[in-house]
Amino acid sequence: MTPGGAKPRLDRPHALDLLRQMLRIRRFEEKCAELYGAGKIRGFLHLYIGEEANAVGVIRALAADDAIVATYREHGHALARGIGMRPIMAEMYGKAAGCSRGRGGSMHIFDAATRFYGGNAIVAGGLPLAVGLALADKMQNRARVTACFFGEGAAAEGAFHESLNLAALWKLPVLFVCENNFYAMGTALERSESQTDIRRHAESYNVNGAVVDGMDVVAVEVAATRAVASIRESGTPYFLENRTYRFRAHSMFDPELYRDKAEVDHAKERDPIHLFQDWGLTAGLLHDADVKTIERDAAAEIEDSIAFAEAAPWEPVEDLLRDVHTPLTAQAAE
Amino acid sequence: MTPGGAKPRLDRPHALDLLRQMLRIRRFEEKCAELYGAGKIRGFLHLYIGEEANAVGVIRALAADDAIVATYREHGHALARGIGMRPIMAEMYGKAAGCSRGRGGSMHIFDAATRFYGGNAIVAGGLPLAVGLALADKMQNRARVTACFFGEGAAAEGAFHESLNLAALWKLPVLFVCENNFYAMGTALERSESQTDIRRHAESYNVNGAVVDGMDVVAVEVAATRAVASIRESGTPYFLENRTYRFRAHSMFDPELYRDKAEVDHAKERDPIHLFQDWGLTAGLLHDADVKTIERDAAAEIEDSIAFAEAAPWEPVEDLLRDVHTPLTAQAAE
Amino acid sequence: MKTTYREAVRKALHEALTRDGRAFLMGEDVGRYGGTYACSKGLLAEFGPDRVRDTPLAEGGFVGAGIGAALGGMRPIVEIMTVNFSLLALDQIVNNAATIRHMSGGQFSVPLVIRMATGAGRQLAAQHSHSLECWYAHIPGIRVVAPATIEDARGMLWTALQDPDPVIIFEHATLYNLEGDLADDAGAVAIDRAAVRRPGRDVTLIAYSANVHKAMEAAEALEADGISAEVIDLRSLRPLDDETILNSIRRTHRAVVVDEAWRTGSLAAEVSARIMDGAFYELDAPVARVCSAEVPIPYPRHLEEAATPQPGTIAAAAKILVTGHG
Amino acid sequence: MKTTYREAVRKALHEALTRDGRAFLMGEDVGRYGGTYACSKGLLAEFGPDRVRDTPLAEGGFVGAGIGAALGGMRPIVEIMTVNFSLLALDQIVNNAATIRHMSGGQFSVPLVIRMATGAGRQLAAQHSHSLECWYAHIPGIRVVAPATIEDARGMLWTALQDPDPVIIFEHATLYNLEGDLADDAGAVAIDRAAVRRPGRDVTLIAYSANVHKAMEAAEALEADGISAEVIDLRSLRPLDDETILNSIRRTHRAVVVDEAWRTGSLAAEVSARIMDGAFYELDAPVARVCSAEVPIPYPRHLEEAATPQPGTIAAAAKILVTGHG
Numbered sequence A, B: 001m002t003p004g005g006a007k008p009r010l011d012r013p014h015a016l017d018l019l020r021q022m023l024r025i026r027r028f029e030e031k032c033a034e035l036y037g038a039g040k041i042r043g044f045l046h047l048y049i050g051e052e053a054n055a056v057g058v059i060r061a062l063a064a065d066d067a068i069v070a071t072y073r074e075h076g077h078a079l080a081r082g083i084g085m086r087p088i089m090a091e092m093y094g095k096a097a098g099c100s101r102g103r104g105g106s107m108h109i110f111d112a113a114t115r116f117y118g119g120n121a122i123v124a125g126g127l128p129l130a131v132g133l134a135l136a137d138k139m140q141n142r143a144r145v146t147a148c149f150f151g152e153g154a155a156a157e158g159a160f161h162e163s164l165n166l167a168a169l170w171k172l173p174v175l176f177v178c179e180n181n182f183y184a185m186g187t188a189l190e191r192s193e194s195q196t197d198i199r200r201h202a203e204s205y206n207v208n209g210a211v212v213d214g215m216d217v218v219a220v221e222v223a224a225t226r227a228v229a230s231i232r233e234s235g236t237p238y239f240l241e242n243r244t245y246r247f248r249a250h251s252m253f254d255p256e257l258y259r260d261k262a263e264v265d266h267a268k269e270r271d272p273i274h275l276f277q278d279w280g281l282t283a284g285l286l287h288d289a290d291v292k293t294i295e296r297d298a299a300a301e302i303e304d305s306i307a308f309a310e311a312a313p314w315e316p317v318e319d320l321l322r323d324v325h326t327p328l329t330a331q332a333a334e
Numbered sequence C, D: 001m002k003t004t005y006r007e008a009v010r011k012a013l014h015e016a017l018t019r020d021g022r023a024f025l026m027g028e029d030v031g032r033y034g035g036t037y038a039c040s041k042g043l044l045a046e047f048g049p050d051r052v053r054d055t056p057l058a059e060g061g062f063v064g065a066g067i068g069a070a071l072g073g074m075r076p077i078v079e080i081m082t083v084n085f086s087l088l089a090l091d092q093i094v095n096n097a098a099t100i101r102h103m104s105g106g107q108f109s110v111p112l113v114i115r116m117a118t119g120a121g122r123q124l125a126a127q128h129s130h131s132l133e134c135w136y137a138h139i140p141g142i143r144v145v146a147p148a149t150i151e152d153a154r155g156m157l158w159t160a161l162q163d164p165d166p167v168i169i170f171e172h173a174t175l176y177n178l179e180g181d182l183a184d185d186a187g188a189v190a191i192d193r194a195a196v197r198r199p200g201r202d203v204t205l206i207a208y209s210a211n212v213h214k215a216m217e218a219a220e221a222l223e224a225d226g227i228s229a230e231v232i233d234l235r236s237l238r239p240l241d242d243e244t245i246l247n248s249i250r251r252t253h254r255a256v257v258v259d260e261a262w263r264t265g266s267l268a269a270e271v272s273a274r275i276m277d278g279a280f281y282e283l284d285a286p287v288a289r290v291c292s293a294e295v296p297i298p299y300p301r302h303l304e305e306a307a308t309p310q311p312g313t314i315a316a317a318a319k320i321l322v323t324g325h326g
């Protein structure tokens, strides 16, 4: 499965964790789709189903004080980063107990504790932020990495170009992760990029990079680990192109006129969870009972998060104008 | 001098024309600098002195119905394109007899007759326009080329990236001409681009390109002719990086703190006019008398244009609101 | 004929592509996807990928390309998916589309139409709920319209396409599902005048786009309280139709201006200032504004509703003007 | 001490870099070139290329990087060469700088200062003469200030730098050569209040930035005509200091608002609407606005002058208000 063919040596806890992370993201989002249908979650909801290996593999390679900048399709990243499912679910509901106090919703998950800088709903809007976070680290002599996730559609935006150039020019510790799921809404890669080999762009800024099978969680983790090591050693950016696929519609409004069911079905044959689970079972690293436990735990965690979100109070309307500016008390405390 | 060493076969009229075009641009701009000092020309004035071979060489390769999009440093392009020196000078003065009716000034020379689409003072702002002009040609099955001039500083802007990608993706007949004079105001290329070999960017969009000695007018013309032929044949864009140098300050406000006089003097040793003139004289294609005639004609033309601009009336203040919208009469006539 | 606002937009696009060979539609997902709001569904199949042109994510680039194509003799209809993303194209709009005619001394016109969805109301939170029409209405050299009705959604595009200069059409995202009747022969409509959507005597409610409907609801509620409210649909945001506004004020002597933009610097401020300019001595009370609260739009429905104009807040503002108390 | 506005800005930058190790200046040509307006001359030599950081031409990119650096604990001072190019960074400002605090539920602040030159008056024509302060003043989540005096040029930056949220400082390009006295111990100034620059009884002239000086000239001319004009310098464009404005109107009962922006949708409209809101019954005449004509700024001096507010036009507007005729 991995480029070299064989899996690197994984121990059992590691394998269990990879499966657990991917599965709880999957089940969480399946439930979110239901909750959307039930009117509990509103606005836009962009599911990551099919792409879980990317967030899980990359984020495992990060240290606790590294930073993450993500997109509107970020539930998986938030969960993999260790933000609690309760505050995430409450955020999806728009409750004040949400991680962004309910103000952001699905597209704007933020978490200071884990240095999770959103949840950005402007395509490519997060890239310059990642450059700046890395610049701050460099200027303050901190050996931290900022991982920046975005889709292949974002690569056409001017912000992509400006950000790659700045990161390379100033030698900043940014890990660019292009999650290439081959579609930007309904626009296929070949209708959006004259150069479909996106890594070629990175090369044109003299940024090192690699292409990874984004359906293979171990391959992703290996590549990300290598990338992060390279960044920490050289202080310069690194570019990962993770080839993956979105199994669901772009958002809950998308009738998917632009691709065949056959194409989707074909992609599903390489479901990252099945691939890894089958491999783990075959290799004897995982057992059927493990899968059951993980599924049961995930289900329980999700039920718990829903109960939490349901019970959480709405923010009072009188607080409408909160958090436009930093209150003076917070300023004094800084 | 040219890449291959030898000059391609130039006949005498051709050689005379190249020298004449470069010299009249040079003398025109030298006079403009004086007129600026005298308060006749105001606002920003960006001189092209040292870079003349680029406009002259490229524009000779264009057909009469091809289009040009240029920057605020466009006097040379406007003159080489054949816009009359009188309306150009009147424009510099801000007189109603100017080619843009005086509304634009030095940075906004426009001319419908020669399809000269400005004179754009937003760095990289003209690139998307060029893409659109070429798109219009393609959609209307016209075999025209749009030449788009910009500096190497513009290559860092998002608009560069978006435009190159669109032109390549949609296979549009755009000739991108990057006039690399190694500085964007006071910012040297290596402080603005992680990749100083700008053509590498073009390659990353799968756009064909070439690097040219922008101080050698014949080399520029040869490369541009090849480029235009390639565009007409393939219908796809082409990228020229012309390496050149700006002998004067960026604008009349620039104290030139960022570069040594020695560097400028060194560059002046490859003055495109001297290079070509010397070569022509040595090769026997040009004679001393030719140079004298060209100088005299240029001086006369410039004096004439000044007289014209001086005598031209100011636009009445009552017309202030003209040309914000297209008047109904013009609409009916369309 | 029963139809929807969405379908009216689609019909208008269909007409444009059918009647004018120079017209083409370009934008993100206008083709294969059928348009984010399904306004161009089916057009790709009928007119082909050249004239129903999917673009990469590159708002500045493709809007600029639209300007260039207009200069080159085409009649581009550029769809920016939403006003939120239009910020990435604002430089092209301000510095090229709006100025090229002037900077060139009248040599070149830019016959470009830009359509975009705008507004809040769908719980899309802070980055996806802007109402920046007022910014566009500030720019000399462009025309800005906002169809509030099915007739206008059907008819404004063709008229905009005849304009030799850039026209921006704002479609409020909550309107696409609006249902109503449309005459079988409905077609182009004038785009330069405001419309009195409901006559009244005591107060004038001035709104545009989706808020016209909220103002109509407010007017009905006021009616029940014995207050007769006139409702003006601005329709054209630039230029503003002062005459229709001032004529109304001269009759009602009171006005509430409704605008989904943040209050400070909203178009409502301009309308208020113009009423000050033109009808100060006619006013029985200061012009009131009902705008969005000065907060990025929050995600939860109850907060989003509290942040934006609602029929209740409009009616309450009108009632205070007329009766002196709420 | 005799000094200039330019030198005051330079001193303020010098102080920021000296006193706060987290502060750094970044922008196009702030370093080797010394700043387009020479405001950062010498700072590179003193503070080095990390803290006086030349950027590529990439306004969206480096403004976004400034936001990120602020999130990362720095105190970036980002210079956008002029407001004209800020359109390329507007998405970052509106959708990130202004909203991250809110979208994150108050977890993150963005202590970012953006400086930019603004305005017309130097014959730079249609693309280089914008006055878009009103757009920035529309955005919740940021503070906007406009130093008109040497004291404010010297003192506003440090205060802005203490703000935990984004602050935008507009410096009118015609002010840099302004000469005047500055106290040796001049330092930080409050940035939230307007200032009465000249007291008067008959009419209030409200302006900001370079136009304060034109209003002062107008006030002198009016004085000669026996009209006593008060001049208010707004200083803070967001939030607006209603109290100072309304207090003045309650004394003079008349106001002229001066704004170099195009009239429609200018900040002057907002000020007029607020006076309507807050002092309608105090007004003896409608608030007048003196703004730029609705035309892209033309290159020739006589047309540029005709297009923008001038002391003469300000005085004329005031005179009509006070005497009922010009």
Ligand SMILES: Cc1ncc(C[n+]2csc(CCOP(=O)(O)OP(=O)(O)O)c2C)c(N)n1
Binding pocket: A073, A121, A122, A123, A124, A150, A151, A152, A153, A154, A155, A179, A181, A183, A184, A185, A250, C028, C057, C059, C081, C085, C088
């Ligand atoms: C600047 C901007 N333009 C358009 C949109 C609307 N939009 C949201 S997601 C999306 C597709 C993005 O595709 P990609 O970058 O490949 O990410 P994916 O959704 O596939 O994960 C689009 C067009 C947006 N949010 N921001």
Ligand SMILES: Cc1ncc(C[n+]2csc(CCOP(=O)(O)OP(=O)(O)O)c2C)c(N)n1
Binding pocket: B073, B121, B122, B123, B124, B150, B151, B152, B153, B154, B155, B179, B181, B183, B184, B185, B250, D028, D057, D059, D081, D085, D088
């Ligand atoms: C978007 C934008 N940013 C900044 C400027 C200010 N500016 C004008 S010319 C220039 C340098 C451009 O350099 P380059 O593209 O190399 O062209 P050159 O002037 O060297 O011909 C700058 C920074 C501008 N006009 N537009």
Ligand SMILES: [Mg+2]
Binding pocket: A151, A152, A153, A179, A180, A181, A182, A183, A184, A185
């Ligand atoms: Mg994608």
Ligand SMILES: [Mg+2]
Binding pocket: B151, B152, B153, B179, B180, B181, B182, B183, B184, B185
């Ligand atoms: Mg250059």
